Structure formats: C-alpha cells, structure tokens
Amino acid sequence: MTCDLAFDVQEPADIALQIAPAARGGRMHEERLDLAVDGAPLAPQVELAAPHGGRIHLLRAAPGLFTASYRAHLDRPHLAPRPGTATATATATATATGEEPLDLQRLTYLRPSRYCPSDHVVGLAVAEFAALPQGRRRVDAVVDWIHHRIGYVAGASTVHDTAEDTLLTGQGVCRDFAHLGVTLCRALGIPARFTAVYAPGLTPMDFHAVFEAWTDGAWHVHDPTRRVPRDGLVRIATGRDAADTAFAAVLGGIATLLSVEVTATVTGLLPADDHRAEAVLA
Template sequence: MKLRVRSELVYRFDPPMDAIFQIHVAHWPGQQILEETLALTPAVPFRVDETVDFGTRPLRARLSGEVTVLYEALVDNGRLTELSSAAVQHDWAELPVEVLTYLWPSRYCPSDQFGRFVEREFGTLTGGTRVRAIVAWIAENVDYRFGVSDGETTAARTFIDRAGVCRDFTHLGITLCRAAGIPARAVSAYAFQLAPPDFHAVFEVWLSDGWWLIDPTGLAPIAGLVRIASGRDAADIAFLSTRDACEMVRQSVTVEAV
C-alpha cells in the first residue's frame, strides 16, 4: 500500500534544551520510502542517524523557543498481514539470540508479575492462537479511554485500572505475551484510518521465525501501518524525548492512501 504520512510538531523549548525526535519512517525490510522532506522552523543545526537493528532514524537538535518540525514522506509499506492462528511458538533454545531480550521484563512491562495469570487464562493455548486470545482478552476487559493513564503508567497499572490508550494496550499485550514465553516488543507507527489521527503504538511478537505486527486496540488495519521505531516498550519508541519539560503548542499527524 502506498501511503503519504505527515507530522507537524510545534513545541516551545524554554530554557533551551536537547531534543530527540523519532518521526522519520524507518528503513525496514519491505518498507520503501519513495519521497520525504524535513523542515525545522526556525532553521537550526540538526542530525539524523540510523540505528543498526531497526533502521530507526532519530532526529537530534538543540532547540530554543518555539520550533516547528515538519516531516512528510511517501511510503510503500509492502504487504503486511494479520497474525495467523497457525503461527508456531518456539522453545527458547530455538530463538535467535537477538530476540531473547524481548522475553524479559522492562520498565513499563513487568511480565514477571503475570506468569500465574497467563497460565490460568491461556495455558492450554500456544503460538498464534495464544496471542490472539490475549488480544481478545484485552479488548474485552480494557476500555480505550483518555485521561486514565499518563507517561508513568505501567502494564500492571493498566491491568488494575482496566482503561488506557494505545500505549497502555500495547504494554499490556507485550507483558502478557512475554509472561507466556513469547518474545514481544513495542512499535511506533503512522497508522492509516486511525481516528483521531496520531502517532500509534502497537506491538509485534516472534512466532514461526518472524515478527508479526498486532494492534491490540483494533483501531487501525495492520495493512496500513508504517513503522517508525521499535524497542522494549514506550521508553524506546517515544516520538519526542527531552531532559527538561517542554510545552506543546500544537501537533498534527495525517496518513492518506495514494
């Protein structure tokens, strides 16, 4: 699918501070960037690098006052497919070494606290069937609701509150999958048909020798996702990171089919 993505971020940085944006479309197998532009207003020095593992391209700059960051790209995201129920869960000895880190607890995903729950709820299932059951449980038991969570909310808190937004659904999905012995990690994306439009948090699991994307909110079709960044949880995929507090003036994200 060919998609045109656009993000405009207007923030106030006072006092001056270093900032890292993750808004560029990633260089990722099957995802081709056909065109892209980037503009910072006022013009300031910046650098865009690329991570080895994920093709994530963080933008770094020292910013002061009100700054507009405008990014646009035309992307062919290939043919993304829904998770198959027949996807196979691997024994840990069979996993590639690079996916092992996504079995362990992380800051927002305390999977070591959910082993008993996962065994009781999903212990008779395995592979794609188990992951689909986990996603169905989240859909049935957690409400999509703004204002319940914040930047410090963990999956454990969401499990108690039974409400949150996409990052909370994703953290809970990752946590339950890891507790089930399935490697899982967070992905930030531009998402076609997401309402209201915004950066979207989803996750992916390692089954049948590959990664499968999953949107636990069910708000966007898998075929319309454009990968930006990947990592253990939201700490690794944030679209903006600063050491000091900055002020959002306005922000918009759009994704259109071409």
Template sequence: MQLHRLDDKMNQENALPTSTEQKLLQDIDVHLVYDLEGATDLLLQVEVPDFADQRIEDEKIVISETEHLYRVSAEDGIGMRLWIRADGRFTYDYSVRVHVDRPSLDLSMLDAVAPHLLPGDTVRYLMPSRYCPAELFQSFVGAEFGHLSGGARVVAMRDWVRSAFSYVPGSSNALTTALDSFMQRQGVCRDYAHVLIALVRASAIPARFVSAYAPGVDPQDFHAVVEVFLDGTWHLVDATGMAPADTIARVGVGLDAAEVSFLTSYGRIRMVEQSVASVVVS
C-alpha cells in the same frame, strides 16, 4: 532547514522479500511546534524507515534553525533518531508517501519458537521492562490461556485485551505501567500495547513495542502496536483493533514506550501545536 534521507544500509539488509503488488498507499504528515526554555537537547524518532514491506517516496523534512543536528541509529537498527539542540521556538514538519506491501496473516496458525532456540537478538524481548513487568502476569496467563500455545495464544490474548479494555484518552500518563492498565481496564494505544507485551512475554514469547502510523487510528496520532516473534520472524499485532498489520507503517521498536518515544526532551519544553495525519491514497 530541509533534510534529505540518508541511506540506511542496515535496514536494507534486514528487509523482507518484496512483493510485486503494492497493497496500500498512504500519505503521512506530522507537524510539531514546541517552545524551549533555553538551549535544549531533543531526541526525535518520527521518520518511517524504508523496508521492502514499506517503501517510502516523496519524503520531506523541514526543521527550524538548530545549534546541532545529527542522525543516529535507533533500537535494533530499525529507523533513525535525530539528536537536536535548539533554543526558543522549535518546529518540525515531516511528510512522506508510503507504499505498505505486507500480507495479513492468520497468526493463530503460527508456532512459537522454544526459548532455547531463540536468536540472540530476540532474547531481550522476553525480559520484564519498565512498563511491562511480565513476571507479574504469569499466573494470570497460565490460568486464562494455558490451554493454548504459540500464535493461537497470542491471538486469544489480543482479543481479550481488545474486549476487556475501554479506549479512554487521558486515562493514563507517562508513569502508567501494564499492571496499572490491567487493573484499571482502560487506557490508550500505548497502554493496550504494554499489556499485550507483558502477557506475551509471560508466555515465553518475545514481544516488542512498535511506534507506528496507520490510517485507521481515530483520533489520528502517533500509534503504538506490538510485534511478536513467531515461526522465526516478527509479526505486527494491534491490541486496539484500529490498525490491521497490512496498513501499519512502522517507525521504531523497543522494549516498551520508553525506548520509542517520538520526542524526548532533556529540558523544559511547552507544546504549542502537534498534529499527525495518515491518509489512504489508494
């Protein structure tokens, strides 16, 4: 079964102004194969949404036979999810060429927005969440970064996470929270993002989890970064240092990883194959 993209009007309305120069061209390929134990509901969020700062072309999606397939909007209207009901061997192949046209800004020069002036749709990203108990980090943030404000504080916290943590695949699992990672000083991109989000929210600055693709990620996989709300808009930050903002292709956003999983299964499944590749074309 081959799918074609539906127009996402909300994404187009929220798009940033375009630039006349394409900054980065990359090809993304995703291959998933799972065995399902009986008829199972799956929720996928893998596709790259089309924005002015990340234009898509040559998109192709091929899915094995399903009992049910339906598109729904993802969190904050950014991207789409696929509701799927299938049985037996399930395969999903996604390929897309993305033009990333996004400036790389010096976040340290940006101001925070006072909480009482924040737009309503950013307020939820100040709150503690399942994996980001921000209230537990307020004392640490005040002691370590209290002399800084706005983007300068965000940059300092990003740099602290990058230098204090070791990137260790397999060191965390689906239950690991930002507090766990903070204590262990190790993790993967998901954990780096959760810790930075907790620190930023503890500073009264909205921060949200972003699922993404980026060519600099090693090993190649679904990647996790952060968006922070400064100077009236969202800005990408990667605490691992592997993905500069001008190389990232966003997939979706949420409070933490629980809201932006690439695959959520409502039944028992077994992974057979899984691969992700993002390659710079020019």
C-alpha cells in the same frame, strides 16, 4: 504522511525525534524534515540508525518556539501473511541491516521492561492462557482477552502508566493495549516487542502503537485495539516498550511539548482486516 510538533524551549535543549518511517517501512518517494526556532531554520540535524530500521534525528534547540515539520510520500508496505515467507525475509533483512542476531532479539524481548513488568503478572497469565497450546494460539487468545476486557478510553492513562495500571483500571489507549499485550506474552515465555506506527484510517488521527510477538519463526504484528487495518501500518520505531519508541525525547535542557498533529493517508481504500490472520509488518 505528516507530523508537526511544537515545543516551548526554556533552556537550550537536546532533543531526539523518532517521527520518520523506519528505513524498511516502504519505498520513499519524497521526504522532508524542516526544523526551526522562532521561525529561523535550525542547523542540519544528525540522523542515527536505531534498531529494526528505526531512525532518530538528534538536534539542539535554542530557547524559543521550536517546531519540527515532517512530510513523506512512500509506497505503502504490504503485510506478509504467507507462512514460511516471513522467516526468510526477516533473516535476510537482519543480515543486510546489521541487526542483532534473532537469538539476542528474542532474549531481549523476553525480559521485563519499564512499562512491561511481565514478571509481576506471571500468575495471571498462566491462569488465563496456559491451558492453550503454545505459540500462536496463546497470542491470539491474549489479543482477544485484551480487546474484550480493556476499554479504549481517550485520556484514560498517563505516560507513567504501566501494563499493571492498565490491568487495574481496565482502560487505556493504544499504547496501553500494546504494553499489556507485550507483558502477557513475555509472562508466557513468548518474546514480544512494542512498535510505534503511522496508521492510515485511525480516528482521531494520531501516532498508533501495536505489538509484535515471535511465533512460528517470525515477528507477527497484533493490534488489540482493532481500530485500524494492519495493512497500511508504517513502522516508525520498535523496542522493549514506549520508553524506546517515544516520538520526541528531551535529553537535556528544558523543553515543553505544546502541540502534536499527525496525518496518515493512503491512495485508494484500505482493506478489511481479519485480526486473527497472520501478518508480518515490514
């Protein structure tokens, strides 16, 4: 997988990058992150550990053309669809990585957030889905509803659009589909979180967004766009919504994004995906 970013830095800028796969996203064979301003290599960056294995690279760029070039080769993680396996794995991983207790995670991902104002859509969620059994059946219904009701239209939304905007316009991109899934699940009392991924098979290639809902004792991954098989997704960052998982954030100074190029490929063929089957992202 690769990612190439270019920024026009007008004033010295502090930038946070989230473009590297999460620490448990697969066994890494090769990895390289090259940073430069006007072609001159940038001083080594700081890497911070983010929630759920995420990795944030912090740097300061002087005025000029700032470029970031990331390259990685890793073993593709496989989904864990078998009931009972996911809970033990999730618990062991949380303990090993020092993550928040699951109770705190579930509480965090039940609350409304910037792009997922779940408290505004409780009436709609209850009217559409409350008659269904609690748990996985409701989440499957939410995913089906989004897939059939919301049109995937490139460029239909902006970085300011929330799940409410997606409901009103009836269109969006993967980010909007995932936000709406998170929002409706939280409105139904189901913890849900937003996840940015590399997605082999996506056309046109770009970063991709899915969501995870807590059902049957595990965080199951769902993709309302159904544009790529979930087997092959590589976790980058996970949080309440896109505000927590942006691939680049300017924390100070002035820097304008000029271009983004992403690739994600696998050796061999990607399998077909039954999007209603249980799946747990590594």
